[in-house]
Amino acid sequence: MNAYAYPSQQEKVISGAGAFGMHLLFLALLVFGVNWQKKIEPQANIVDLWANLPSQAQPQPVAPPPPPPPEPEVKPQPVEPPKAAVKPEVAKPDIALKDKAEKERRALEEKQKEAKKRAEDSQAVQRQQAADAQRLAREQEDAQRRVAEQAAAAQAKLRAEYIERIRRKIREKIIFPPGVQGNPRVEFFVVTLPTGEVLGIKTKSSSSNTAWDNAVERAIQRAQPLPMPPDPALLNEFRQLDLGFQPKE
Numbered sequence: 146m147n148a149y150a151y152p153s154q155q156e157k158v159i160s161g162a163g164a165f166g167m168h169l170l171f172l173a174l175l176v177f178g179v180n181w182q183k184k185i186e187p188q189a190n191i192v193d194l195w196a197n198l199p200s201q202a203q204p205q206p207v208a209p210p211p212p213p214p215p216e217p218e219v220k221p222q223p224v225e226p227p228k229a230a231v232k233p234e235v236a237k238p239d240i241a242l243k244d245k246a247e248k249e250r251r252a253l254e255e256k257q258k259e260a261k262k263r264a265e266d267s268q269a270v271q272r273q274q275a276a277d278a279q280r281l282a283r284e285q286e287d288a289q290r291r292v293a294e295q296a297a298a299a300q301a302k303l304r305a306e307y308i309e310r311i312r313r314k315i316r317e318k319i320i321f322p323p324g325v326q327g328n329p330r331v332e333f334f335v336v337t338l339p340t341g342e343v344l345g346i347k348t349k350s351s352s353s354n355t356a357w358d359n360a361v362e363r364a365i366q367r368a369q370p371l372p373m374p375p376d377p378a379l380l381n382e383f384r385q386l387d388l389g390f391q392p393k394e
Contacts, residue, residue, distance in 0.1 A: 303374055304382060310372040312388060318364035322356035325392055329354045331361050332389040339380045341370030349387065361390045 329352030336345040346365055351358055365388070373383055 300376065300379060303376060304379055307372060307374040307379070307383065308386070311368075311386065312390075314372060315361075315364050315368045315388065316390065316394070318367040319360055319390070320364070321392060322360050325354060325357050328391050328393040329357055330389055330391045331358045332387060333362065333365065335365060335386045335388055337371055337373070337384060337386065339373060339384075341373045343369050343371065350389075357392065 330350070331348070331352035331354075332350040334347040334349045335343060337343055343365060346362055348358065348362075373380065
């Protein structure tokens with residue numbers, strides 16, 4: 146294959162001039178690059194980049210790596226006083242729980258005291274009511290006893306009164322026999338009806354003076370009807386009478 150042939154001498158000159166210009170431009174760029182490299186501190190990556198340049202470039206020494214920065218000074222932490230905020234914060238929950246438990250305990254004690262007081266008051270009221278009931282019962286018993294005593298006294302008085310009336314009426318009917326000496330006493334057992342009629346007369350104790358005994362018995366028969374009390378409760382007591390008489394009474 147033949148080499149490229151220039152058609153004319155003019156074109157050959159122009160081609161040579163262009164090639165020369167290109168070499169000059171390359172040389173200028175090479176010189177500019179070397180001078181620029183001297184002005185700027187070489188970096189590790191720049192050394193690697195220009196390591197493959199032509200032998201005309203001089204290798205630059207690699208700068209040692211910068212020393213590591215000094216470690217920051219560690220200042221000792223100040224020791225917090227005993228009343229530091231941390232301790233109260235830690236103790237706050239415990240204090241709150243203790244306060245709550247103390248309040249609950251006091252509230253429970255108050256409730257127990259109130260319940261005990263109510264129970265004591267209730268017991269005191271019950272004791273007072275029992276004492277009042279006993280006192281009222283005693284008063285009622287005393288009143289009933291007094292009423293009974295008064296009634297018994299009234300009945301005894303009424304009984305004695307009507308016994309005396311019967312005796313007085315019989316005595317008014319006695320015809321004293323002559324020749325009665327001393328003061329002999331005769332007693333009769335007399336059975337009566339509620340109306341005062343005499344059902345029977347029996348000698349309970351003779352006076353040893355037949356005339357006096359007969360005179361008293363006849364007087365009992367003549368005194369009918371005997372005066373009887375109006376109280377029906379006393380009539381039974383007047384069904385059977387023990388009557389005694391003496392000439393001198």
